Amino acid sequence: MENMTKRDYYEVLSIQREASSDEIRRAYRKMARQYHPDVNSEPDAEARFKEVTEAYEVLNDADKRAAYDRFGHAGVSNGGGYDFTNGPFGFGIDSLFENLFGGARTARRGPRRGADLRYHMVLEFEEAVFGVEKEIEASRQAVCSRCNGSRSEPGSQPSRCPVCAGSGEIRRTQSSFLGQFVSVTECDRCRGQGSVILDPCKECHGQGTVRNTRKLMVRVPAGIDEGFHLRLSGEGEAGDPGAPEGDLFIEFSVKPHPLFRRMGQDLHLEMPINIAQAALGDRLLVPTIDGETELRVEPGTQSGDTVRLRGLGVPSLRGGGRGEQIISFSVVVPQHLNEKQKSLLRELGETLDVPSPQHGERSFFEKVRDALGL
Secondary structure, eight states, X not given: OGGGGSOOHHHHHTOOTTOOHHHHHHHHHHHXXXXXXXXXXXXXXXHHHHXXXXXXXHHTSHHHHHHHHHHGGGGTOOSSOOOOSOOTTXXXXXXXXXXXXTSSOBSSOOOOOOOOEEEEEEEOHHHHHHOEEEEEEEEEEEEOTTTTTSOBOTTOOXXXXXXXXXXXXXEEEEEETTEEEEEEEEOTTTTTSSEEOSSBOTTTTTSSEEEEEEEEEEEEOTTOOXXXXXXXXXXXXXOSXXXXXXXXXXXXXXXXXXXXXXXXXXXXXXXXXXXXHHHHOEEEEEEETTEEEEEEEOTTOOTTOEEEEEEEEEEOTTSSOEEEEEEEEEEXXXXXXXXXXXXXXXXXXXXXXXXXXXXXXXXHHHHHHHXXXX
16 A cells, blocks of 8 residues: 555656656756755655655666556565665665765766876986976877777767666666665776777777877976976876876986085085195185185184085075085195105194194194104
């Protein structure tokens, strides 16, 4: 007697009896969204949602629809009816809504974005500091120019998939003591596309893409460093028709410099000077990344003393100027002296006090005496 109180399923979905599968699906999506309890707070919204879902489950299944058209509700009655309450299998009204509208659904996928690519670029030290423009050759899967990504030979069209009838999904009904459950999976034949290629493109062999190599001009910004990445949007692999291309990521490594050592935005240089320059001071030319510049060595300079040259370091990637060049002096004690040099140093040594070691370190003139063999 319960079935006699049910409304006609076609009336529930507001469709004609000769409606197509697509028309049934569109009608259900519209009404399910309208009556889902999460978006409709009216007292009868949940009951209406159950009603339209029950109608859809019957009319969207070819066998059930045929039985319903012939015998009415009695032809599709399973005794247990449709139970949308949360049960021991976690199959509730919310999970059903998610499965049907893209939450946990594993059926037809949308167009997939193209894959990202990576390119390794080696830079000279100066190129990393000042920036450079370089031409590269990048190989990637690009949209086939013959078929424009349709995968079909020009003049032909894809055919509706015979397995899923163009829906891109396979629906399987399972019965349990709770009622019938419908699982939706992607069609294996067409891979969710809804169509199959009968006359593949002769250029891409039905893939829609071909591998090609093209030249790109890459602008490397000043201040780039080892391990940094640069993204070129849309220069990766081609995606599915209607989907964007992936990106191309440029990875950098920098060759070492024979003189300079980089630490962030600062450049470090070890500058050797002789004992006379260290003791008396001097003016000398020192190398910088911009060229040579004159530098004053103060009298009494010790090994490890530093001088900072502002604005002669590495430019900041974020703007705001350049770092510093930090010069560390290293006093070089001569190892090979002629007799005149030894005589002069002995004479000098006799006029100097012998400094005491500090913290276990030997003094500069102790190192000089060792070098002279005194």
